[in-house]
Amino acid sequence: DAKTTQPTSMDCAEGRAANLPCNHSTISGNEYVYWYRQIHSQGPQYIIHGLKNNETNEMASLIITEDRKSSTLILPHATLRDTAVYYCIVRPRGSNYQLIWGAGTKLIIKP
Amino acid sequence: DARVTQTPRHKVTEMGQEVTMRCQPILGHNTVFWYRQTMMQGLELLAYFRNRAPLDDSGMPKDRFSAEMPDATLATLKIQPSEPRDSAVYFCASGLVPGELAKNIQYFGAGTRLSVL
Numbered sequence: 001d002a003k004t005t006q007p008t009s010m011d012c013a014e015g016r017a018a019n020l021p022c023n024h025s026t027i028s029g030n031e032y033v034y035w036y037r038q039i040h041s042q043g044p045q046y047i048i049h050g051l052k053n054n055e056t057n058e059m060a061s062l063i064i065t066e067d068r069k070s071s072t073l074i075l076p077h078a079t080l081r082d083t084a085v086y087y088c089i090v091r092p093r094g095s096n097y098q099l100i101w102g103a104g105t106k107l108i109i110k111p
Numbered sequence: 112d113a114r115v116t117q118t119p120r121h122k123v124t125e126m127g128q129e130v131t132m133r134c135q136p137i138l139g140h141n142t143v144f145w146y147r148q149t150m151m152q153g154l155e156l157l158a159y160f161r162n163r164a165p166l167d168d169s170g171m172p173k174d175r176f177s178a179e180m181p182d183a184t185l186a187t188l189k190i191q192p193s194e195p196r197d198s199a200v201y202f203c204a205s206g207l208v209p210g211e212l213a214k215n216i217q218y219f220g221a222g223t224r225l226s227v228l
Contacts, residue, residue, distance in 0.1 A: 034215055043115075043202050043219025044154070091215065098167070099215060101154035 004088045009106040018075040020105050022088030025069040031091060033064060034099065035073045037084040044087065044101075047073065078109045113137045115220035117203050123226045129191040132223045134203030135184055143186045144204040144217060145171075145178055154202070160186065161208065193227045200224050 005023040012018040024033065035047040048055055048062045050071070055062045061074040075082055087104040116135040124130055136143050144159040158168035163180040171178065175194070180186045190197055204217040 032215070041221075043204070043222055044217075045219065046216045049214060098156055098159070099217070103153060 004090055004102055006086075006088050006102065006105045008103070009108065011108050011110055012075075012078050014080060014109050014111050015077055018078040018082065018107060018109070020073040020075075020086050020088075020107060021070065022073070023070045024088070024090045027068050027090055033062065033071050034087075034089040034091070035060070035062065036087045036089065036099075037082075038087070038104070039081075039084040047086075078107075080109050080111065083107060083109045113218075115203055115205050115218050117201075117220035117223050119223060120221065121224045121226075123228065124193055125228050126194055127192040128227075129189065130193045130197075130225060130227075132188045132201050132203075132225070134186040134188075134205075134220060136186065136203070136205030137218055138184070140205035140207045140218070141183075142206045142208055143180060144206075145186070145188050146202040146204065146219075147199045148202060148222070149199045157188070157201075190225075193225075195227045198225055198227050 032049050032051050034049040036044045037047055038044045047059050048057055050062045050064055052064055052068055062071060064071045085104040085106050087101055089099050115137055118133045122130060142161050145157040146154050147157055148154045155170055157171040158178045159166055160180050175190055177189045186203060188201060200222045202219050202222045204219045206217045
């Protein structure tokens with residue numbers, strides 16, 4: 001499975017857009033990009049995923065570059081409750097549902 | 112609001128004691144995962160089940176850990192005997208195949224924080 005690289009930590013002001021980058025330069029054609037987050041003392045929570053097209057749901061937007069070597073998770077109007085560790089995961093399509101978790105990005109939303 | 116329920120939320124025990132952690136997956140979900148999270152190793156998959164049958168437990172120390180699904184509403188993870196190095200947060204997650212799990216959407220419980228003294 002392709003590896004991902006994320007910044008260790010980031011800050012964002014409340015009400016602004018939080019843009020979390022992820023590098024996955026070794027991604028192959030059948031590998032999806034997933035984003036989960038983990039709020040302190042809670043279990044991880046699914047946010048969004050995509051293959052090559054940009055995706056948007058009620059929580060966030062996912063922008064994947066044309067060469068698919070990197071992606072950005074966008075939280076359009078960050079709130080204090082968005083403070084969490086955000087995990088970018090790349091894994092191939094298939095029947096094996098295992099997720100390989102990295103260290104993630106600690107996002108701190110400041111008032 | 113459907114959710115994965117884990118009990119207990121916290122457990123403190125002494126080395127050598129048996130520990131049992133329980134998980135109630137979301138009703139209707141047919142796949143259950145057990146994870147362990149530590150500061151050093153991050154989130155690691157221990158085992159997972161499909162329709163109550165174990166599919167993969169390669170991440171689990173076999174000599175002291177065991178995972179079962181006595182029925183569709185209960186999954187258990189046992190450690191016997193427990194050791195200080197087992198101290199961690201243990202998460203259970205569930206999903207549905209086919210369906211949302213086909214998109215790798217796993218629903219996590221709040222975890223059991225285990226401390227072995």
